Amino acid sequence: MNEVKKPKKPLIYYYLIIMLALILFNSLVVPYFSQTKITDVDYGTFMTMTEKHNIGKVEIQENQILFTDKKETQVYRTGIVNDPDLIARLHESGAQFYGEIVEEMSPLLSILLYWVLPLMIFIGIGQMLSRKLMEKAGGSNSMMFNMGKSNAKVYVKSSDGIKFADVAGEDEAKESLSEIVDYLHDPSRYEEIGASMPKGILLVGPPGTGKTMLAKAVAGESNVPFFSMSGSEFVEMFVGMGASKVRDLFKQAKEKAPCIVFIDEIDAIGKKRDGAIGGNDEREQTLNQLLTEMDGFEGNNGVVILAATNRPESLDPALTRPGRFDRRVPVELPDLKGREEILKVHAKKINLEDNVDFSKVARMASGASGAELANIVNEAALRAVRDGRNAVTQADLEESIETVIAGYQKKNAILTDKEKRIVAYHEIGHALVAACQTDSAPVQKITIVPRTSGALGYTMQVEEGDHYMMSKEEIENKIATFTGGRAAEELVFGSVTTGAANDIEQATKLARAMITRYGMNEEFGMVAMETVTNQYLGGDTSLACSESTQSEIDKKVIALVKEQYEKASSILSENRHKLDELADFLYEKETITGEQFMEILHR
Ligand code: ADP
Ligand code: ZN
Numbered sequence: 380m381n382e383v384k385k386p387k388k389p390l391i392y393y394y395l396i397i398m399l400a401l402i403l404f405n406s407l408v409v410p411y412f413s414q415t416k417i418t419d420v421d422y423g424t425f426m427t428m429t430e431k432h433n434i435g436k437v438e439i440q441e442n443q444i445l446f447t448d449k450k451e452t453q454v455y456r457t458g459i460v461n462d463p464d465l466i467a468r469l470h471e472s473g474a475q476f477y478g479e480i481v482e483e484m485s486p487l488l489s490i491l492l493y494w495v496l497p498l499m500i501f502i503g504i505g506q507m508l509s510r511k512l513m514e515k516a517g518g519s520n521s522m523m524f525n526m527g528k529s530n531a532k533v534y535v536k537s538s539d540g541i542k543f544a545d546v547a548g549e550d551e552a553k554e555s556l557s558e559i560v561d562y563l564h565d566p567s568r569y570e571e572i573g574a575s576m577p578k579g580i581l582l583v584g585p586p587g588t589g590k591t592m593l594a595k596a597v598a599g600e601s602n603v604p605f606f607s608m609s610g611s612e613f614v615e616m617f618v619g620m621g622a623s624k625v626r627d628l629f630k631q632a633k634e635k636a637p638c639i640v641f642i643d644e645i646d647a648i649g650k651k652r653d654g655a656i657g658g659n660d661e662r663e664q665t666l667n668q669l670l671t672e673m674d675g676f677e678g679n680n681g682v683v684i685l686a687a688t689n690r691p692e693s694l695d696p697a698l699t700r701p702g703r704f705d706r707r708v709p710v711e712l713p714d715l716k717g718r719e720e721i722l723k724v725h726a727k728k729i730n731l732e733d734n735v736d737f738s739k740v741a742r743m744a745s746g747a748s749g750a751e752l753a754n755i756v757n758e759a760a761l762r763a764v765r766d767g768r769n770a771v772t773q774a775d776l777e778e779s780i781e782t783v784i785a786g787y788q789k790k791n792a793i794l795t796d797k798e799k800r801i802v803a804y805h806e807i808g809h810a811l812v813a814a815c816q817t818d819s820a821p822v823q824k825i826t827i828v829p830r831t832s833g834a835l836g837y838t839m840q841v842e843e844g845d846h847y848m849m850s851k852e853e854i855e856n857k858i859a860t861f862t863g864g865r866a867a868e869e870l871v872f873g874s875v876t877t878g879a880a881n882d883i884e885q886a887t888k889l890a891r892a893m894i895t896r897y898g899m900n901e902e903f904g905m906v907a908m909e910t911v912t913n914q915y916l917g918g919d920t921s922l923a924c925s926e927s928t929q930s931e932i933d934k935k936v937i938a939l940v941k942e943q944y945e946k947a948s949s950i951l952s953e954n955r956h957k958l959d960e961l962a963d964f965l966y967e968k969e970t971i972t973g974e975q976f977m978e979i980l981h982r
Contacts, residue, residue, distance in 0.1 A: 401498065433449050434448070435474065437475070439465075443457065546593055549588070553593070563601035578702065582685060587751060588713070594685040613648050621664060666697075713748070714827075721752045730770045740777065744780050745799060754783050803965040814977070816950070825965060825970070854897075859947045863950075871962075890940050894932055908928060910923055
């Protein structure tokens with residue numbers, strides 16, 4: 380058997396517990412049964428009983444006298460007093476002299492009675508308990524007290540549980556997850572065709588955006604059991620436990636398939652292994668076990684693993700490679716419409732006044748997560764109770780935004796009004812430059828709520844289809860688009876922000892590649908100045924040219940980006956009122972789709 384070593388500590392604890400129990404048993408329970416039969420009395424009582432001829436048996440020992448009453452129902456004990464006539468009087472009273480009234484137990488019998496019997500009882504109870512536990516946990520190996528049992532909770536048929544409808548907003552996440560629901564409903568359809576579901580899906584997003592809720596909803600919608608465990612729970616207490624917990628969890632899951640296994644905070648075990656000295660052995664073992672389990676089952680056995688994290692970049696690449704958690708579902712902070720819906724979902728549970736304007740509350744709580752919104756509603760209800768009212772008012776909700784958001788402000792990037800306006804212009808700047816160059820919808824959707832990535836706005840680019848080649852003009856246009864954000868900021872506000880850092884990096888990379896690798900500079904022609912050394916891991920490049928050429932390249936890169944920046948600036952100032960109109964729309968609604976964008980542009 381290839382079982383991992385069982386932890387030693389629990390066994391020692393087990394023995395300790397038995398010893399303690401035995402000692403308690405012998406010092407408390409045994410005397411109660413064996414010795415209460417003897418009652419201590421004073422010598423006077425003894426004499427009175429003798430005079431009344433009420434003595435049955437008597438035994439005179441060295442330092443005490445044991446005797447019984449006439450009916451021999453009770454054994455008494457009294458001390459020795461100098462009393463020469465005692466024997467004569469006793470004889471006269473008709474007492475019988477005995478050598479041994481209270482029989483001593485034989486040593487063997489007493490050992491049996493005091494030690495072996497209780498021991499057997501305890502072991503018996505222990506085994507019964509552990510068998511029961513094991514049955515409950517789905518049956519497993521037969522250790523006495525299997526403390527390594529996974530405490531994965533089994534949520535039986537979640538038909539009364541959470542459904543997608545309970546998760547407000549998050550339409551994109553729900554859409555990607557509905558495929559899983561479909562699969563769990565009828566795996567055979569997929570098997571027939573030979574398609575296999577992804578084994579692992581990573582829900583990525585800031586805390587409190589409803590990742591756990593979504594996972595539960597998938598189980599609820601597909602009506603399958605829901606196993607859940609938190610990453611930090613794996614790595615607790617005893618060494619070796621994490622790995623055995625993972626094993627147990629998967630064993631249970633496979634028995635109950637189809638089912639959902641949900642691992643919260645997967646970054647607690649899935650952090651990059653950096654090989655640092657004194658690294659966390661326990662965590663690595665657990666991670667390895669998880670990887671082994673995931674590789675060990677085929678894609679179609681009906682176990683779908685969902686994991687949640689808010690730090691996807693810190694995950695070990697081994698965890699995110701194909702065949703493991705290869706699908707990623709972003710669960711982002713809700714936009715205006717999403718916030719309004721979440722507020723409404725939670726407001727159903729409380730008493731509301733009629734004139735509450737949710738859209739106004741949602742607007743004020745820009746950047747709040749689902750959990751924060753739920754908290755806002757609850758705070759408002761508490762406020763109403765404090766004031767002795769029986770319904771929540773608009774003022775309650777508005778007040779509690781401040782209480783809740785102020786509490787979270789340090790942790791979350793909540794945009795101020797000014798920032799929000801700048802971000803709106805920045806994002807529209809990108810999109811407008813792109814649209815004017817190609818005259819087609821450049822984006823599917825732009826949203827201005829802070830994102831997991833740290834970006835303040837988010838632009839969902841239109842899929843360009845299979846696009847293996849790009850012309851020189853296309854690359855130039857792309858660079859212009861990258862600079863469009865900054866150009867808009869400068870044009871409208873006359874100042875610039877740090878928001879363009881990522882744009883700058885991308886634009887520079889492209890411009891550099893044009894010159895050094897794609898042969899798109901007249902002066903250099905088709906000469907490679909740079910080679911890609913590491914195509915599969917990040918695509919690092921190394922320079923292959925003289926130093927003087929290097930400074931030439933740098934100058935050309937700068938000039939190229941500058942040229943495109945100027946192009947972007949002039950596009951934007953030519954279309955200044957469209958820029959304003961679009962940015963206002965985005966600022967107001969926080970979201971703009973590609974169609975809305977083109978509609979306003981062509982109005
Ligand atoms: P996460 O797992 O992403 O940290 P949870 O799923 O635990 O977040 O959400 C915490 C709470 O926030 C939920 O119990 C729910 O009350 C509320 N919540 C979060 N997102 C939503 C949403 N989209 N719709 C409704 N309630 C939400
Ligand atoms: Zn930008």
